[in-house]
Structure formats: structure tokens, C-alpha cells
Amino acid sequence: MAPGTPGFTAPEVLLRNEVGPAADVFALGATIAYTATGRPPYGTGEAAAVSYRTVHEDIDLAGVQPELATLIRQCVAKDPAERPEPAAVIARCAVDSALATDAHYRSVARDAEPEPEPVPELVPDPVPVPVPGREPETVPTGPSDTTPYGGPDDQRRPARTGRRTGWLAACAVALAVPTTVWLLGEQDDQNSGTAPTTDATVSRPATTGPAGGPPDHIVNDRVSQDRWTLSDDSAQAAQGIGSCDLASYANSSPPMDLQSSVSHTTGSDTASVSLRPKTAGQGKRPAPYYVSVGLRPPHETDRTTGRPLASVSKGIGFTSKPFDMYSQWSSGGTIKLKYPDDFRAHFGNRTIDAIPVSDDRGDWTVVFYHVEGGPTKYTSVVCNGFHA
Structure with a gap:
């Protein structure tokens, strides 16, 4: 049994059950990719196959505009240390208001x-x-x-x-x-x-x-x-x-x-x-x-x-x-x-x-x-x- 949703769960969570803010940033990047493309970020199929691609292969960003694709790739870096901090993602997106109580x-x-x-x-x-x-x-x-x-x-x-x-x-x-x-x-x-x-x-x-x-x-x-x-x-x-x-x-x-x-x-x-x-x-x-x-x-x-x-x-x-x-x-x-x-x-x-x-x-x-x-x-x- 593996934690999380295949294709959205960070490699370190799948391999070592290491959770933290960096894993959330990975999930955010995968979610943005899914929103931008309409496709599962690491493909479809058996859960084990999707999780394998998440750990070892690149995310699917075909057709995504370059600036957004760059941000997504940084969020889903295999090494959690290479992912941006949440505050940096917010700054990159120029967010100045809440996503709540709409x-x-x-x-x-x-x-x-x-x-x-x-x-x-x-x-x-x-x-x-x-x-x-x-x-x-x-x-x-x-x-x-x-x-x-x-x-x-x-x-x-x-x-x-x-x-x-x-x-x-x-x-x-x-x-x-x-x-x-x-x-x-x-x-x-x-x-x-x-x-x-x-x-x-x-x-x-x-x-x-x-x-x-x-x-x-x-x-x-x-x-x-x-x-x-x-x-x-x-x-x-x-x-x-x-x-x-x-x-x-x-x-x-x-x-x-x-x-x-x-x-x-x-x-x-x-x-x-x-x-x-x-x-x-x-x-x-x-x-x-x-x-x-x-x-x-x-x-x-x-x-x-x-x-x-x-x-x-x-x-x-x-x-x-x-x-x-x-x-x-x-x-x-x-x-x-x-x-x-x-x-x-x-x-x-x-x-x-x-x-x-x-x-x-x-x-x-x-x-x-x-x-x-x-x-x-x-x-x-x-x-x-x-x-x-």
C-alpha cells in the first residue's frame, strides 16, 4: 500500500514516506500541470506504473506555455531540495488575494x-x-x-x-x-x-x-x-x-x-x-x-x-x-x-x-x-x- 494519489504524490513520499512542505509543492506542480493540459501528469494505467513514472520519468507538459512549464518543472523536481518554497511559488504567481470564501x-x-x-x-x-x-x-x-x-x-x-x-x-x-x-x-x-x-x-x-x-x-x-x-x-x-x-x-x-x-x-x-x-x-x-x-x-x-x-x-x-x-x-x-x-x-x-x-x-x-x-x-x- 502506498500513500497519496498516483501521479500527484512526491517521489520521496512513495520511496521513503518522507512528508513535508516540499511534497505539497510537488503535488501543487502536478495539479497545475493537470489543470493546464487536462491530462494526468504522469500518464494513466496501473497505480504502480504511474508511481514508477512519477519517480523516474518526466512530467507530461506537452502544449504548456514555456513560462508556466518552467514553474511546474521546478515544483516537481525529483529532489525535494530543488523545489521552490511555497512563498516563492506564490511570488512567482503574483498572488495577492485569497482563494477562499468565493x-x-x-x-x-x-x-x-x-x-x-x-x-x-x-x-x-x-x-x-x-x-x-x-x-x-x-x-x-x-x-x-x-x-x-x-x-x-x-x-x-x-x-x-x-x-x-x-x-x-x-x-x-x-x-x-x-x-x-x-x-x-x-x-x-x-x-x-x-x-x-x-x-x-x-x-x-x-x-x-x-x-x-x-x-x-x-x-x-x-x-x-x-x-x-x-x-x-x-x-x-x-x-x-x-x-x-x-x-x-x-x-x-x-x-x-x-x-x-x-x-x-x-x-x-x-x-x-x-x-x-x-x-x-x-x-x-x-x-x-x-x-x-x-x-x-x-x-x-x-x-x-x-x-x-x-x-x-x-x-x-x-x-x-x-x-x-x-x-x-x-x-x-x-x-x-x-x-x-x-x-x-x-x-x-x-x-x-x-x-x-x-x-x-x-x-x-x-x-x-x-x-x-x-x-x-x-x-x-x-x-x-x-x-x-
Whole structure:
């Protein structure tokens, strides 16, 4: 009898039952290889034959990109002393967030029961979400601390504890992109339609509301009660785990089949947002559901200098153009946004560009808004965030 799973158990464990962190690194390397190739890392067959190949032969990395293949080979070195330390693997993958407490896995596990308070735990295999990065071309300016947020919608609404969200990191070609994924039930198909031909943000007409399509933008005209904060627990905070209080809006109606992700790599100027209907391409395209995504920095931003101020951010921050979340129905459903490129702040007739993430360190709040009318008629339906 041999310990462990054939093909994933380190040679020293098979030969001498020597266990330790180096054996875990070997298993990690074999798991990454299996994830990258879809094939057992040391082939198939009898357990003894697979274990023999694990001890004496090379791992199967055919088709794996060179940079990732190099990391895997180092992890599965026959000599445990030649394998990298776990901290070195984390550094090579640029991991800066936890793989735990992801809402997608909790929604699958809870089987329609009320969502419990999250407990940090190990999660299933990570889901890679490759997001191409690009640097902003300019250093934009942002909102001023002295500008009031007023109007009929500027009333403070009672807040409730919202959906607690964690982070999911994936190591692909030695680069891990932390993401958070929400999965919200099902929604029936409604009306048919034709999806646009592009797979990213598309140009949309400046209309006054959903009757003729979404407005060109939403206005930053209110004090937002939606706020994501990093966990007070030091262990969770070190993993980038936090929670979001989503303000209670009487007329909010979240889409029941929305899957979305938010990603940011610590130290970078950018963030990425992706979303898609879970049932994209199945049956008739549903009636339009217009969404605008808002990213709010931790602090108010001076509109003239583009530098963060000392005061806490009050408004909804920088927002994307509203769009129909079902617009890519026939081509996979995914819509991708890049921050700061695809985001602006709108104050009446004035529009300013988004600031780079690295300009304002702290807790960033990410909110999905349901646009139900003109530029001032929108409600928050999903809330998340990240720590920069």
C-alpha cells in the first residue's frame, strides 16, 4: 500500500514516506500541470506504473506555455531540495488575494439555503479568468471633495449587511489574477433579439432611458451607502478577503443569472470587470437589462489635480456606459470592461476621467447598477470590491 494519489504524490513520499512542505509543492506542480493540459501528469494505467513514472520519468507538459512549464518543472523536481518554497511559488504567481470564501462556490454548496456567514476554508480548483492588462494613457482628474451631492435621490437609505465576497486567484503562465465571482440563480427567457457582433464594450447612443435604449451615462448625484471593506480579521485581511454592505433599495431587482468577476493585481494602475448571463446562448435572448458598473476609490478625488484627498469618498465614483447585460447573448455572453479606460465620473454637464488605481490606496468598492430610466434613475444590485 502506498500513500497519496498516483501521479500527484512526491517521489520521496512513495520511496521513503518522507512528508513535508516540499511534497505539497510537488503535488501543487502536478495539479497545475493537470489543470493546464487536462491530462494526468504522469500518464494513466496501473497505480504502480504511474508511481514508477512519477519517480523516474518526466512530467507530461506537452502544449504548456514555456513560462508556466518552467514553474511546474521546478515544483516537481525529483529532489525535494530543488523545489521552490511555497512563498516563492506564490511570488512567482503574483498572488495577492485569497482563494477562499468565493460566492460562486458557496452558492453551489448551500443548495438554496440562506447564505451563511463565511468561514475561511480550502476551495475547489481555481477558475482561471485571463484578463489582458493595459496601462492608462493619461493621468486623469477626479471629483473634488468640495462638490456637494444633492438632489431628490440624496437621502440616506438604511443599510443592510450585503453579500460577503471573497477572492479567487488563478495561476496561469505564472501570473495570478484575483477575481470574485457571483452566481445569482436563474432567470426565465423572455423576448428574442439580436446580439451585437463585438465581445467588448460597444458604442451606444446617448438616449434618455431604456424605452429607447440605455442613457449614455449615469450621473454621480447621490451619497452612496454601498461600501466594501477589507476584513478586520488579520488572517483574512492578509488574503484580501472583505465584505460589502449593499444599501437596501426598495425597487432594486437583481438579475438572477448574472455571473461577474472583478480583478486587480496589487501595485497596478488597472482593474478588470467581466460579466455574463449564466444561460447565455440558451433559448431566446431575454428582454434588455441595462447595467452600469461603478468603481469608487477609497477617498474623494480633487477634480483639478487628480490627487486623492483625505476625506472618505461619498458618491458612486467612476462609472461605465450603461449597457444591456444580454447584448452578447449569441457569442458567449461575456462583456469585459477595463478600469480606468472604460470609466468616467459624470456631474451634471461635466465629465472627468477615472484616476489610476495606484493613485489611491485602500478599499475600492465595485457596484453593479440597474439602470431603470434616465441618467439619474438607477439602483445598486450587486456589490463587491478589492484592496489596493
